[in-house]
Amino acid sequence: MALDKNQIAQRIAQELEHNMYVNLGIGIPTLVANYIPKGIDIEFQSENGLLGMGPFPFEGEEDPDMINAGKQTITTMPGAALFDSATSFAMIRGRHVQLTVLGAMEVSENGDIANWKIPGKMVKGMGGAMDLVASADNIIVAMMHTNRQGESKILKKCTLPITGVNCIKKVVTNLAVLEVTKDGFKLLERAPGVSVEEVIAATQAELIIEGNILEMQF
Amino acid sequence: MINKVIHTVEEAIAGVESNMTFMVGGFGLSGIPENCIAALSKKEIFGLTCISNNAGVDDFGLGLLLKRKQIKKMISSYVGENAEFERQMLSGELEVDLIPQGSLAERCRAGGAGIPAFFTPAGFGTEVAEGKEVREYNGKPHILESALTADFAFIKAWKGDTAGNLIYKGTARNFNPLMAMAGKITVAEVEELVPAGELDPNQIHTPGIFVQRILQGEKYEKRIEQRTVRKRE
16 A cells, blocks of 8 residues: 555654754645654754744634744744744754755656746745755655656656755655665665555666565554 | 834835835745835836745735736745736746745845855756856855845834834744845834833844834734644643
8 A cells, every 4th residue: 555645754754863953844744743753852943934843823822923934823842943034044054954854746866856846837936945955964855656647756867947956865755765875766665565566667767676675664 | 322213104115116126024924014015005116126035925915016017026935825926927927036045035134244145055956056156165066146135125023113123023033134134225114113222132133223214013914824723632
């Protein structure tokens, strides 16, 4: 069975380490916050100017002056800090934020990512994505393995305008966990009940497959 | 003490003319200068170049100016919430310069800080880097980005004093302190205006030197774009 979006987030949460500063993008990445492993302390950075982001507020306690990068109402955790956008991106560009999780439309085997524009159709802008992918030491992409037409989003070369070059480290999809190595995508794990052949069939890029590929553990 | 207080929104936007460049603070609808935007949207001013992280929504914030086609060019990082914006952009009626959010923030900061340009890794190898100088630092390519300034900067703070000192609240701070520095004329509107001396100097976010006019906003709608809540246990 391929994973659903929550399970993708749950698998990515296993990559979190104690005392990490993490920036989560919009969409599946946001769900990662629901699956922080027990005993691990994480601080979430929201690039509109908040470190120590908490859960959504209780009904009736929404504050228009307290939102996340997706413009959703949120709360702060004890020990949170607020700052302006230049300071926020100093944290990102200066590599103080240790892990970035973001969605993508396409990724390629040299570590490129495309997630901000479909020429002539969808032009919403890159927001903070280009700053994030240009500087983060560790970038994990959370996405479905194929698009709505069933075509692979894991490519030899991106076809859409790219957001950053040679930057992503890992990809977690509904079918597999892939690592980006200097030789291309290496298959690390497969979704429970999904065969290696099924992952290969759904992937346009070449996969490096060494030994027995285990199922993801939850 | 230099008194920066003005009493009407008309005085706040006095001097804004067609074809000028202006900055507007805020992230989404949080921390936007609602009163100044509404006043600008009622004036016969067109051909504006607007620097703002976002473009409002169809019927609020900068969406009001877009609807009347007062804006010729937008310089932003994300414009996804405004359908009219997307229509004008795709049809070519509106010129749009999309730039990475961190570069936008730093370009405003640099503009206000007297730094004409800087190198950043953001955008290297993408459309954003086209035509820009590339230099390698610490083994990594960076692109040259120039500073931004504006004829006017319209910003919003929570509290301010008559000397123009400002304090922001929550995530409504965002681009406001940076744009305050980068405007030739910076107009700050605040929810609460107090006499100089009442704010603790230790707590000031934007020193009054960056602010030319300060206005107590008449009213604030402070619209929420995405109302997300959790159930009580």
